[in-house]
Structure formats: structure tokens, C-alpha cells
Amino acid sequence: MIKSLLIANRGEIACRVIRTARELGIRTVAVYSDADAQALHVQEADEAVHIGPAPTRESYLVGEKIIAAAKQTGAEGIHPGYGFLSENAAFAQAVMDAGIVWVGPNPDSITAMGLKDAAKKLMAEAKVPVTPGYMGEDQSPGVLADEAGKVGYPVLIKAVAGGGGKGMRLVESEDDFADALQSCKREAASSFGNDHVLIEKYIASPRHIEVQVFGDKHGNVVHLFERDCSLQRRHQKVIEEAPAPGMDSDTREALCAAAVRAAKAVDYVGAGTIEFIADGSGKLSADKIWFMEMNTRLQVEHPVTEEITGVDLVEWQLRVASGEPLPMSQEDLTIDGWAMEARLYAEDPAKGFLPSIGKLDLLQFGEADGGRIDTGVYEGAEVSPHYDPMIAKVIAWGEDRSEARERLGDMLADSAVWPVKTNASFLVKALQHPDFAAGNVDTGLIGRDGEEMAEPPVPSDDVLQAAADALVPATDMAGFRLNAAPQRAAWFLLDGEKVEVDLTGMGTDEPATGVLVTEQGQAWLLTPWRQDAAHGAADGSGAIVAPMPGKVISVEVEKGDAVIKGQKLLTLEAMKMEHTLTAPFDGTVAELNASAGAQVQVDALLVMIEESE
The missing domain is CATH 2.40.50.100 (RNA polymerase II/Efflux pump adaptor protein, barrel-sandwich hybrid domain)
Known part of the structure; x- marks a missing residue:
């Protein structure tokens, strides 16, 4: 086992890797940019090295700086986390050439599966079913448009080097193709430095199901069952779960066997995920599930697999990278219960999910039996505009799907963040959606009903009353009138809107300056309303x-x-x-x-x- 490890990443995943490394007695080294000098992963590591300015292209994406930091600190291995350089074959090779252990797959495997078009061709040769589409070298707009027409609308335009929903566009008709292609290529070039795309047939009721695979350096490959990541917004995962709803044993066996074949086709070592698209219009069956891509790294949603299998996937990564065989055989792996994960983001659903940045003056996570929080921030930390705005992954385990769903909803509802906006209330509504509750989920659910989920909630009367109690101190004689019931009311500002709160029985003291209201994962600041501030109560200025x-x-x-x-x-x-x-x-x-x-x-x-x- 290696004795020291540099984590070439930041935030939640860096903290996650540090946690397991510490349990194994491995010394950890963090790297950080100017924007992350006070970040949680920097504080939790045994040592930290500054690697440059805030922009990722000048810090976290500069492999030479990371390798230099590893040499400087004597780190024996480098763990890339996910994102950044985790699927960069050249960086993986440079790490190995420097005599440092690379905690990930062989560079050749990354190259083979890194481009979606080449990966699909390879999978077809390995008898893994793939979706129909165009994966050619000719990237001229005319040819791409012609090929889209041959595939048949609707189609997906996907960056061949893409991931995380970036560089992907759904095109419903020929009239929309040119604009979507231009936007997709521009975003792909910005995110991945590669604007090549492929065209893929869009499945009308698609489900996103993926299989966790793991290989070692001794030729062993196992799967750790499937995850369902179908609840998505604009092709980005929102809530993930394991196992997949409606998955019978025969379909699971066929799907997982195909995933193992895919991994063996590239001599895969380490943690990886084979992603499939399934026709969700009816009962799941093996003949209606097709290969999409392989992620040659640890996935954001890996905790749900850990929760149902009892396996620490980061520990497996470190052991395999150190040359050890897989800790368990396929026969030893079983499914226990159900797990769900929600991605809590600093974003405002009411404003089109625009990222919300700033200081986390209040940060509280809900708790539950079987609950888990993976985070890279702390109360008082800053949500930076430079990086992904994830605050935490909120994970819940239960004996069955219903229990896991209810626990996750309770954890999100009991969370409180201020003044940064979050998607917590949106997630609570998504979990309560009748179709999701019944397990009838496809990737278009939020597209169809998400507008209602994104509507800003309002605090209940009970919460407002409690807030009013805090704003106006109570006295025994408040509001007393002879031979008449005491009646008083006051106006307060709630997110710029004027609301009335009954103050009957409350004191006559000058109200406090404000009180924070939290309910169902949402936070509001309630402040006394004054006539001179009325003009600012609602912004309709345009x-x-x-x-x-x-x-x-x-x-x-x-x-x-x-x-x-x-x-x-x-x-x-x-x-x-x-x-x-x-x-x-x-x-x-x-x-x-x-x-x-x-x-x-x-x-x-x-x-x-x-x-x-």
C-alpha cells in the first residue's frame, strides 16, 4: 500500500478521498488555487501546495504543476478524483513516467473510452449493444445535418469528449439543428478543448442506467450492480439511486455482464462506469438497453453503490493501484437495501437555476438514520464563481426504496443555507413527484414538470408566526383593550414582497431588524416593512x-x-x-x-x- 497520496482535485471529492486515505494511514497532500486557499480540502489534508491562480487552466488543469507538487512533497501516488484531469490519458502517462503511482486506469484504457465515437465502435466489436447514430470524422455542418436526418429526429448532438451534460443538445427538428450545433460545439470547445461531436438517436422515454465496474492488475473484473440516474435536468444528473427501479434479476444479469465485457475489452483497471440508455416506455428488458459511454474514473454518484454494497470504492482504488487484487469476488458482492443521492447545488431554481455565489453565512444539513453528507465546504466558506457550485451530496440509505426516498426528503427539508440560494426545495418536490415516488422516471420528467418544482415556495403560516414572535418581543399586556379582543397586525418584507403577520398578543417594543426563516430546505429573511422602503418591495423595472x-x-x-x-x-x-x-x-x-x-x-x-x- 502506498504511504502518501496527492489528490489532484478540490472540493467534495478531495475531502472524500482524504477521509478514506486517513483511515488507511496514508498521508495526504492537497493542491489549491488562489480561490481555494481556505478551502475545506486544504484544511483536512496533512499538507497543501499552492498551484496557481483561480482559473482552472492556470491551476487544476496544469499537470506539470501537480506532478511537481507530488515530487516536492514526496507523494507516492496521485488520485485525480473526477473532472479536471481524471480522464486525461496524457496526464496519467506523465504521472507514471515520473515514477508516481497513478490511481486510475491505464492511459490506453482512458484513450480507448475517452472519445464517445471510438468507444461505441469498440463496444460494438465486443458485442455490447450501442445506440444508432453518426460517429464519423467529417464534422462539416452540412454532413452532420444530413446524418441527423438519416438517424431521424429527435436527435442528440453530443461532444465526443463531453461529460456532465456539457456539450450536449437535444434537437427536435431540422430547423433547430444549425443553432444547436453551433452552441454545442462552442460549449464543447470551451469545456474540453475539442469541438468534435457525434449524432445519436434520441430515445423518446429514456432511462439512464449505469453499471459500476472494477478491475485489478491481475485480470479480474467485477461489477457492483447498477445505478439509475434518470432524474436529470438538461442532461445533468439531479438524483441518483441504486439499485434501479423495475430491474428484474434476468435483466440485471444481462446488463451487468455486458458492462463487464466492456471493461475487459479495454483491459480495465480501477473504478469505472459503463453508462447505458434504456427505453423506459415499458418494462425494462435487456433488448431495450444500449451502451452510451464509459467514464474511466470514479463517479459523482458512487456513494449510492457504496451504501448498498458496503464497499469503500476509494479504498478499492488505492489497493488496486498499489498492486493488490480486488478485495472481493463477484460471488461475494450482494445488494443490501436501497440508496439515493441528491446533488445540493448553490443555484436558484426560480431564476433558471443560475448559480448563486457568495459566503455561506448559514450552512446546516439535515440528519437521518442511514444518512450521509459528502461536502467540500463549511459554514463561513465562499461559493466561488470559478468552479462547480455543488455544496454537498446528500445521501440516504433505507431498507427499501420508499424508506430511502423519505429519509432523503427529510434530510433536504431540514437543511438550511443562507444567503446563498440552493435547489433544496426543488429536490424535495422532485422526490415527492408522483411518478418519481412510483419509480416511473425517465430523463424527461423534469423537462415536463420541472417548472412547477422550480416555483419558489412560501413559508407556512406557522413559520411566519414564529418569525413574528422573534421580531416583536411578547409582553403580558400587549394589545389589551377593555371589553374587546386584542387585535394587531404588522407588515413585513419577505424576499421583497410585503406580507401581513398577526401580532395579536405580542409586544409593543420596536421590532428587531430581521429574522431568518427556514422550511422545506428554503430560507427567507423576514424584515420589518416601512413605508419608505415600499418602492423596493418588488422589482418590476425590466x-x-x-x-x-x-x-x-x-x-x-x-x-x-x-x-x-x-x-x-x-x-x-x-x-x-x-x-x-x-x-x-x-x-x-x-x-x-x-x-x-x-x-x-x-x-x-x-x-x-x-x-x-
Whole structure:
């Protein structure tokens, strides 16, 4: 077993690896950028090395700096986590050439499975079923459009080097193809440095089912059963679970056997995931499940597999990388219970899920039997605009699916974050959706019903009353009137909206400055309402401001243009994702302060819309 380990990553996954390494008595080394100097993974590691400025291309994506840090600290191995350099074959080879243990698959395996088009061809040769589509070298827009027509709409355009939902577009018709291709290629180039795409037939009621595989250096390969990641928003996973709902033993056996064949086809070593797409329009069956891609790394959702198998996958990674055989055989692995994981993000569902950045003045996670929190932040930490806005992975285990779902919902509902916005209440609503509760999930569920899930909740009367109690101290004689019931009311501001709270029986003292209200995973600040602040109670001004620092990719309007509610105004790129800003109502572009290519800061006024009379 190696004695020291550098984690070439940050945040939640770095903390996760450090936790297991510590249990194994392995000394850990963290790396950090300027933005992460006070990060949790830096505090938890035995040693930390600064590797550059905040932008990833100058720090976490610079392999030479990471290898130099490993040599400087005497680290025997490097664990890449997920994302960043985890699936970079050149980096893996450079680590090995430097005489350092690479905690991951062989570079050749990464190369073989790293590009979706080449991987699908290889899988077909290994008799693993693949989805129909175009994987050719000719990337000219005309050829791609022709091939999409041959496949038949709807189709998916997917970056061959993509992942995490980036560089992927669903195209419903030929008229939409050109714009979707341009946007997809642009995002793929920005995220992966490779704008090549493939065309894939879109399955109408798709389910995303993946199999965890593991190989060692002695030729052994096992699977650790399947996960279902079908609840997605814009191709990004929202809630994952293991095992998959509706999976019978025969289909599981066929699916997992195909996954093992896929891993053996590339002489796979370490943790990997074979991702499949299944036709969810009816009962799951092996003849309606096709290979999509392989992730040659640890997955974000790996905890649900750990919870149902009792296996520490990071420990297996470290043991296999050290040359040990797999700790368990296939016959030893069984499924125990059910597990679900929700990705708690710093984002605002009510504003199109735009990332929310800033200091975490309040950070509390709900607890439950069988509950687990994997996080890379702490109360008082900053959510940076430079990286993925995940706050935590909230995981729950139960004896069955119903118990796991209820526990996860309780944990999310009992969480409280302020002033950063989160998707906690959205996740609670998703878990309560009748189709999800029944296990009838496909990747389009949120697309169909997500608008209702994203609606900002309002606190209950009981919570408001409790907040009012805190704002206005009680006295025994408050509101007393001879021969009449005491009646008093007051107005408060709640997220900019004026609300009435009954103060009957409460004190006459001057109200406090404000109180924080939390319920169902949502937080609100309740403050006394005053007449001189009434004009700011609701913002209907038509001001379109930058929700975060970013780069203007395109501007679709000019000053003086008439626009309608929901019309696209401009596209902003931030956190490696494209965000569309739209008109809040019918009106005219009265002011335009944005141009393609410009960098803008948070809250910068980009467009002003004057409402039509």
C-alpha cells in the first residue's frame, strides 16, 4: 500500500478521498488555487501546495504543476478524483513516467473510452449493444445535418469528449439543428478543448442506467450492480439511486455482464462506469438497453453503490493501484437495501437555476438514520464563481426504496443555507413527484414538470408566526383593550414582497431588524416593512442584470427593438455553462450595455426593457 497520496482535485471529492486515505494511514497532500486557499480540502489534508491562480487552466488543469507538487512533497501516488484531469490519458502517462503511482486506469484504457465515437465502435466489436447514430470524422455542418436526418429526429448532438451534460443538445427538428450545433460545439470547445461531436438517436422515454465496474492488475473484473440516474435536468444528473427501479434479476444479469465485457475489452483497471440508455416506455428488458459511454474514473454518484454494497470504492482504488487484487469476488458482492443521492447545488431554481455565489453565512444539513453528507465546504466558506457550485451530496440509505426516498426528503427539508440560494426545495418536490415516488422516471420528467418544482415556495403560516414572535418581543399586556379582543397586525418584507403577520398578543417594543426563516430546505429573511422602503418591495423595472461574473457569448437584440415576454435577449457564459437571459415582459429595449465577447461582473446592468403600455 502506498504511504502518501496527492489528490489532484478540490472540493467534495478531495475531502472524500482524504477521509478514506486517513483511515488507511496514508498521508495526504492537497493542491489549491488562489480561490481555494481556505478551502475545506486544504484544511483536512496533512499538507497543501499552492498551484496557481483561480482559473482552472492556470491551476487544476496544469499537470506539470501537480506532478511537481507530488515530487516536492514526496507523494507516492496521485488520485485525480473526477473532472479536471481524471480522464486525461496524457496526464496519467506523465504521472507514471515520473515514477508516481497513478490511481486510475491505464492511459490506453482512458484513450480507448475517452472519445464517445471510438468507444461505441469498440463496444460494438465486443458485442455490447450501442445506440444508432453518426460517429464519423467529417464534422462539416452540412454532413452532420444530413446524418441527423438519416438517424431521424429527435436527435442528440453530443461532444465526443463531453461529460456532465456539457456539450450536449437535444434537437427536435431540422430547423433547430444549425443553432444547436453551433452552441454545442462552442460549449464543447470551451469545456474540453475539442469541438468534435457525434449524432445519436434520441430515445423518446429514456432511462439512464449505469453499471459500476472494477478491475485489478491481475485480470479480474467485477461489477457492483447498477445505478439509475434518470432524474436529470438538461442532461445533468439531479438524483441518483441504486439499485434501479423495475430491474428484474434476468435483466440485471444481462446488463451487468455486458458492462463487464466492456471493461475487459479495454483491459480495465480501477473504478469505472459503463453508462447505458434504456427505453423506459415499458418494462425494462435487456433488448431495450444500449451502451452510451464509459467514464474511466470514479463517479459523482458512487456513494449510492457504496451504501448498498458496503464497499469503500476509494479504498478499492488505492489497493488496486498499489498492486493488490480486488478485495472481493463477484460471488461475494450482494445488494443490501436501497440508496439515493441528491446533488445540493448553490443555484436558484426560480431564476433558471443560475448559480448563486457568495459566503455561506448559514450552512446546516439535515440528519437521518442511514444518512450521509459528502461536502467540500463549511459554514463561513465562499461559493466561488470559478468552479462547480455543488455544496454537498446528500445521501440516504433505507431498507427499501420508499424508506430511502423519505429519509432523503427529510434530510433536504431540514437543511438550511443562507444567503446563498440552493435547489433544496426543488429536490424535495422532485422526490415527492408522483411518478418519481412510483419509480416511473425517465430523463424527461423534469423537462415536463420541472417548472412547477422550480416555483419558489412560501413559508407556512406557522413559520411566519414564529418569525413574528422573534421580531416583536411578547409582553403580558400587549394589545389589551377593555371589553374587546386584542387585535394587531404588522407588515413585513419577505424576499421583497410585503406580507401581513398577526401580532395579536405580542409586544409593543420596536421590532428587531430581521429574522431568518427556514422550511422545506428554503430560507427567507423576514424584515420589518416601512413605508419608505415600499418602492423596493418588488422589482418590476425590466432591468436585466448579470446574475454572476461571466462572458457575453451573443446578443440577440438591439436598442429600440420590440420584444415579447420570454424572448431571448443574450447568452452569458459562466462556470463553463451557457445561460440564456430573456425578456420579463412585452416591451422595448430601452438600454443595451452588452456586446459579444465582453466580460461582465455580477449585477452589471446588461439590458433595460421598458414595458409596453
